[in-house]
Amino acid sequence: MSKFNLSWKVNDLKNECKRLKISYSGKKNELVNRLNEYMKKNSSEVVEEVQKSLAEEESVELVDVEIAVPAINNNEFNEMEEQDDKNEEDILNENGKRVRCVYIKEEEFDNIHIAKQKLENNWKYLRLRPTRNGMKEYFICNLGANCKKQIFILYHDDDQKVSIWHSSLEHDHTNEKKQFGINSVTKKTIDTLYMSKVNTATLILHSLRERKDQFKPKKFETDPDVPNEQHVPGIVIPTILQIYNYLNNTLKPIIYAKSHKNRFSYGDLENWVQNNCLVINTSIIRLTLSSKALLKLAMKTSHICADATYKLMWHNFPVFIIGTTDLNRSFHPFSVSICTNETGQDYEFVFSSVKKALNNIYNFEYKPSALIADGAEAITNSFISAFGYQNINEFLRIMCWAHVHRAVDSHTKLIDELNKPKIRDDINLLQISPNREYFNFAYELFKKKWSNKSSVIDSFLKYFESTWSYFRNSGWYEGIAENIPSTDNALESRNGKIKLIHTLRKRLSVNVYLTNAVNMLRHWSLDTFSEKPFISTEISEGSWKLASIYLY
Known part of the structure; x- marks a missing residue:
């Protein structure tokens, strides 16, 4: 009778092939046939070795599921606890090697509620495990992502008392990983602000700034410190891009997936009116x-x-x-x-x-x-x-040239479609005048070009001369000032x-x-404002001449 059959799992069959150093590729039936042929070709000693290893695995599994709890005294309890704790393993060093961890009894309590109050918020639930000595509820240190310190609460079978046992490993909060993204405190604050109709990234950034400092900003340095009522401890100001991504990728999909309705009662209206009344006593403010x-x-x-x-x-x-x-x-x-x-x-x-x-x-x-x-x-x-x-x-x-441009567009609507774009193009050429003399000369040519063309154009020229060529309002050409926008x-x-x-x-x-x-x-x-220095390079007259010769 063959040892291997189709009731085996594929992974187990492959592991046997690897152990026997034969090929482990192919389908399940191919692996079964390959293993059975190998067994037939080899001596019976190999078969006995395989059966022996299988029996050891089965015996280990029977030990793991054993649930009988014999009556023991304190000395026997300590001996069995020590033997049971030998199976506890933990990653201790940086190389990822596992070492045995020993648990030491710390304190005993009358019930589970008092024990969990002792833990407070420094420990995070890990798992619940039945053992020979009773149920064990494991916790891991919550103060650092890399800390391997663990404790467990042991439930005594003979009464309601529980005891806390801690591992022999020391706390390790030195090599903490760098925090990325927005922390949980800041996220909760952003959620509250968004639900309060502060729904843009810029407004949220401003509101977070108001809640970061413990004291209100001073008008003078000698003013006393006034506590900030809006202060939220633990806020870290994120970038505006982080806020934008959090709103669009996380918060909005959650909120808009639910149907909600805003309610505003008459009592809210009355309170709002009382808080926003303003009586102006003077006519000029x-x-x-x-x-x-x-x-x-x-x-x-x-x-x-x-x-x-x-x-x-x-x-x-x-x-x-x-x-x-x-x-x-x-x-x-x-x-x-x-x-x-x-x-x-x-x-x-x-x-x-x-x-x-x-x-x-x-x-x-x-x-x-x-x-x-x-x-x-x-x-x-x-x-x-x-x-x-x-x-x-x-x-x-x-x-401002933009105001002039819009005014000209509105006053040339009555001009025929043939001359309207030409007049606008001529005015755009006036705008790029490099100085006052050039502007005055170009304007005289513009007026001479379009005079006596039609009554509508003459009416526009009168408007343009009285409004935009008048000395007080003629500063809309580009060359009126250097390094100043027009x-x-x-x-x-x-x-x-x-x-x-x-x-x-x-x-x-x-x-x-x-x-x-x-x-x-x-x-x-x-908002930051920085001055950027200009870097200028002196160019000799000879270099200018060579450049001119090269270009022309």
Whole structure:
């Protein structure tokens, strides 16, 4: 009768083939035939050796499933526990070798609840194992990923008492692995913020910054420490990309997989009205918000951008943003102002606020030499008055080219389709004029070219000359100033971000927006701003001549 048959597992058959050093490839029936043929060809001693090894494996399995628990005294218990613990193995060294681990009795308790209270949160459940001495519940150290320290709770069979035994291995928290991604505390905070309608990565980043510090930021260095009520211990500020990936890949699929409905009761409405009431006692309100970090930027610049935006508050108050741009055409704000109107006096207040703040804090006389804004006369006159200029000839009044372009497009709609694109192309050529003389000469040619063509074109030329060729509004050509952009698109983009990120395109009450504006300025101040030095190389006159000869 053959020893091997189809009742064997494939893995067992392969292991036998490997042990006998024969081929272990092929299907199950092929392995059975190959092993049986090998047994027939070899002596009976090999068969006896195989049967002997099989009997040893079966005996080991019978020992593992034995459940009889004899009555023993304490001495016998210690001897059997020591023998039972010899089977306990643990990885101790860096080479991955297993060594025997000895468990030592630490303390005995009346019941399991007291024992688990002793463990607290420093141990993590590992497994539950029945032994000859009773049920053992194993725990592993929870303070480090590489720590191999283990304990078990032994349930006594004769009473309800339990005992805690700890391994002879010492705690090892030295070679901890580096933490990647967002930690659990930060993830829970992000979940709470997202469910509270703080649902963009930028807003969540700002909110995490507010909860990281234990004390509120000081206005002055001498101010006492005020505890931060929003402080959450254990927060680690992630990058905005990590927040974005966590929202889109983890949190949103979980939330949107469930159906939920927001409820807002009449009691909530009443509480909201009481907490958001605002009574204005005066008809005119003007205030400016800024920080030292933002004001420092003004000391390094010579041009200023100014504009007002609406639809941020229910009262439709204009919000004034002034700042500057760098050579990459990125906008850097100085301050945020709120006024009840958009007049020359309001703009003068905005400009004067920055000037006075720089003088009081840094003893710096701020007087920019260029102004970038739209064509409103109120902005120009208030700039002259605030910074002590006599007239417009003493500074550069740069007119935003984007405003000019949109105005020209709207006023050329009545011109015939044949001449309309030609006129627009000529105006675009005027915009790239390198200096004032070139611009004036080109404009005279433009006017001479299109005069007396039709009544509609003559009407447009009158509008264009009175509005955009007028000296106060003619600074929209490219060469009016070096290293200064000809548009205030960067400022317009910042206004759009304020509505998108900081108000979520919703109109707020004045008191809510003021709190929002303070947080917005603080985050602007925390954003890094670095100056990049320009590297210039002197080129000799001979090199220029050789380059010219090579090109021409």
